[in-house]
Amino acid sequence: MRMRRPRALQLATLVDAPPEGPEWVHEQKFDGYRILAEVEGGRARLLSRRFKDWTAEFPTIAEALASLSVTSAMLDGEVAVLLPDGRTSFQGLQNSFGKRDPNLVYFVFDLLAENGDNLTGLPLEQRKARLEQLVKRAKSRTIHYSDHIVGRGHKFFALACKTGLEGIISKRRDKPYQPGRGATWQKTKCVQRQEFVIGGFTDPEGSRTGIGALLVGTYDKQRLTYAGKVGTGFSHALLGELREMFDPIERQAAPFDPVPARAWTGPNRHWVEPRLVCEVKFGEWTDDGRLRHPSFQGLRLDKSPSEVVRERAKS
Numbered sequence: 001m002r003m004r005r006p007r008a009l010q011l012a013t014l015v016d017a018p019p020e021g022p023e024w025v026h027e028q029k030f031d032g033y034r035i036l037a038e039v040e041g042g043r044a045r046l047l048s049r050r051f052k053d054w055t056a057e058f059p060t061i062a063e064a065l066a067s068l069s070v071t072s073a074m075l076d077g078e079v080a081v082l083l084p085d086g087r088t089s090f091q092g093l094q095n096s097f098g099k100r101d102p103n104l105v106y107f108v109f110d111l112l113a114e115n116g117d118n119l120t121g122l123p124l125e126q127r128k129a130r131l132e133q134l135v136k137r138a139k140s141r142t143i144h145y146s147d148h149i150v151g152r153g154h155k156f157f158a159l160a161c162k163t164g165l166e167g168i169i170s171k172r173r174d175k176p177y178q179p180g181r182g183a184t185w186q187k188t189k190c191v192q193r194q195e196f197v198i199g200g201f202t203d204p205e206g207s208r209t210g211i212g213a214l215l216v217g218t219y220d221k222q223r224l225t226y227a228g229k230v231g232t233g234f235s236h237a238l239l240g241e242l243r244e245m246f247d248p249i250e251r252q253a254a255p256f257d258p259v260p261a262r263a264w265t266g267p268n269r270h271w272v273e274p275r276l277v278c279e280v281k282f283g284e285w286t287d288d289g290r291l292r293h294p295s296f297q298g299l300r301l302d303k304s305p306s307e308v309v310r311e312r313a314k315s
Helices: 059-066 088-096 124-138 153-160 236-250
Strands: 010-014 024-028 033-040 043-047 072-082 104-114 143-145 166-172 180-189 193-203 214-220 223-231 269-273 278-281 295-299
Touching: 010 166, 024 153, 024 236, 033 104, 043 059, 059 104, 059 143, 072 088, 088 295, 104 124, 124 143, 153 166, 180 193, 193 236, 214 278, 236 269
Parallel strands: 010 180, 104 143
Antiparallel strands: 024 166, 033 043, 033 072, 072 104, 166 180, 193 214, 193 269, 193 278, 214 223, 278 295
16 A cells, blocks of 8 residues: 655744743754655655655665665655765755765654554654664665754754754654644744745856846745845856756746836846746845845755745744
8 A cells, every 4th residue: 555645744933942841852954955755665756845756866865765674664854965064065965966976865854654554643752763763773874863852942052053053943742743834843043044936137247157146036925026136156157057047938027026126127137937946045134125145055946936935933
């Protein structure tokens, strides 16, 4: 019988500060791609958060999962490039698609099914206990168990920020797996960072080639609202690759509503169909909804433009 996957992956809600209390466990927030893994009959299939097949993008991960000593299993985790200091690199991940990168790892933090048993109704700590044993038996350098601490959320968050991590994920240890975004999983970020929809670009100036800057935004219901210009964080090669992606989807009308004032009427500005999503790190939001000191981190091929909204932390 084929394993029954959840209708959606469980997602964390952004908060200002991590929750306290012994009912919470806290994990490192990884800088990669969320992947659901289905293992059955000695074969593994990797699925994005929207359940698209990404097995071919991460062949070493699929091979490691296929060798697990289990008849069938469904694991939830994040594929990332592991740096020597223990941090993960989203930019490094961009260069690993379809390659046999030895630094590519699968951090697993949940077990939804094992050997025909549906585990989603069990408390998180019981699911993780079974997951830890499964990973220990594998003794794999590619599959990493995402460990946690109980309580002490503020101290763990302070340590994560001090060591240069992106943030932490806090989860109720006594709750079942609950598809969608809710309050039993929460994320606290050390740096401002999120996804944006690309709605246009400017021509390069001086010795620069490809593009000058990206024009990005987020959705507010059905409207794509402008968030600013992103002009740093690109390699020379990427500038040319992005221009090749944009040329076939260029359009005459602005996809933003309202159309950004001031700037974008000159011949060096181009609009594109809002089909591509990128990740951007930035200092803060200005009062008029613009990004301050934004830096491009990479494309998000696993995200749909329609789901990109401005993230607002809940107190």
